[in-house]
Amino acid sequence: MSPKPPKKKLTVKSVASILGVSTATVSNAFNRPDQLSSVLRNKILDECERIGYHGPNPAARSLRTGSTGVVGIMLAEKLAYNFSDPCAIEFLEGVSQILDDARVNMLLMPGREEFYKKTSLESIPDRYIIYGPPKDLPLLDRIERQHKPIISVDFNLENHLSLNIDNYGGAKAAANHVFETTSGPVAVIGLRLSKDADGERINATDLYDPNYSISRQRLNAYLDASKEANRPIGFDYIWDTSKSSWDEGVKAARCALSVSPRPTALLCMSDNLALAALSVAREMGLHVPQELSIVGFDDTPAASVNHPEVTTVYQPSLEKGRLAAKMVLNPENYDSIVLPTELKIRETS
Amino acid sequence: MSPKPPKKKLTVKSVASILGVSTATVSNAFNRPDQLSSVLRNKILDECERIGYHGPNPAARSLRTGSTGVVGIMLAEKLAYNFSDPCAIEFLEGVSQILDDARVNMLLMPGREEFYKKTSLESIPDRYIIYGPPKDLPLLDRIERQHKPIISVDFNLENHLSLNIDNYGGAKAAANHVFETTSGPVAVIGLRLSKDADGERINATDLYDPNYSISRQRLNAYLDASKEANRPIGFDYIWDTSKSSWDEGVKAARCALSVSPRPTALLCMSDNLALAALSVAREMGLHVPQELSIVGFDDTPAASVNHPEVTTVYQPSLEKGRLAAKMVLNPENYDSIVLPTELKIRETS
């Protein structure tokens, strides 16, 4: 085997005996500065550093105290999925800004039970941020039964604080704008409107519940605006994608722009989808915005860095993350929150 | 206080007594299927589910077994920084693809000791992936002393497996290409070439060590190519940034393009920097690539989605993440690896 240094294992006990003090004193030096003189405390800390004892074993500590100092961030699906979603990234960045500063650790957790079999991961955190409606209800149930603080983000969870953005308002503003500035048919490129989205037209029967799905809230806003404008959007002008990727966006946009009569505006439920649609328009030789308006959602950096800059609905993803972290650390200081969204009219509409 | 269900606390012990079996049997049901009949095992598992016992307490388990089933991903600096770097994101996505499938949890850890004071976070993982050279050597030291498997990524760590990409080769190809296709001065927009990069010209004295810094490897390749082409790049044509952000890129590019004689090519050490430079060129009315060639590094999605598409050096970030995860799970099956890079000539050169 690998040659390990034959050093004795370091524990409070062995350290205490090396330093000639009691285990309680060593423990207090690390955990309760007020329980001993600062002279002694510093001496102990220095000595520990010197001999290579870097503080109490976390497992033992948390077994003893019953808490871990970890905030769980429960994401939808696999972690990998979230790392490819700019909004999730910004949200996580915001969360980590606050948690880093509070010296609290964040544990990213996939939203599917099958990942938990081995480790009971879900019982590690002391508090939870749940980002997006989990697909796995039994797992959610298990977490709720632990009676730890929970913040739900982008959906509502009974008896817990929630943090949402104004999806309806933002989408309504986008749709109103499009109905004012174009005169032809308007199509929708949706995102996870139903469980089996695949880049095809939607099927009215199996859409998600609007109380649970931000996409449905956005769709409802589009639809309401279309009624008010007296230019109803038929279901044959609504497409659905399962994720906000370039490929899915291209596929859906190609379909949507092949319909006759061709839409003169595309309401896309994310910037990635809008960007993909833009590229399809270019490849089809359509002039944007003269022949085709394209509107996104989220206002990710890519939207404004692009040329032409994409008209979209801003949502404060970073601030959302920061707020979620603050809320989960101090739930008693907060009520549920709905953050505003804002239409950003730029060059694609 | 909140009204909690007055349920007795569930432990192996209480569960065992409820079910009328021994604690060992309950434990075995969860951990060692081969130690009992599958009939009994299933009965126990079902019953546990029913009464709400969701498996052994992880703290107690890991105190007992001495392992946690967690892989630590040690990142440079704060977590937040990494969430804004497309390469880091792709890398993490790759890591999580493998770790998710292996049902192993990943713990993202900031690379600065100050975040560890409270929790001794660094002793939780069983194995480590260290992504990029840590700024905090004492912390690294503490991790190494734990004698757990470590994979170093994008730098070398003595006595441990490392995973690198061919920075020199990729940068050399990029520079050769630029010297072949342009005839004026060539400038460099570097990334973290020295500790106190701030968007200004570099100061030859305090550059990082090439063995430790991928940027220095790239710079050396640029410089070697320039010598071979007999068109040396002076230090007054080399700029440095502290991070791969739009703002820093814009700042550095504005400086670099104001020099007289103006560069006819910009070798940028990331795609973000190249994209920012592109926007500065546009704002200055410079035609790309006729009057100015711009080359990036990394080949992130943004590079090829952009119009014009950015000439850059591809590095397999996703595959790098997947490999790092595989290596850390099975170090005995691997040697240190250098992944190839590849020049992608597109529209900005």
Place this chain on the structure above:
DNA sequence: TTGAAAGCGCTACCAT
């Protein structure tokens, strides 16, 4: 300010 000791929940050894 210190020392002794109980016990957090679990696993794995040994015995049956």
Place this chain on the structure above:
DNA sequence: ATGGTAGCGCTTTCAA
């Protein structure tokens, strides 16, 4: 196939 049980490293109470 199952049961009894020591002890993982720690914190905290109590008494000195």
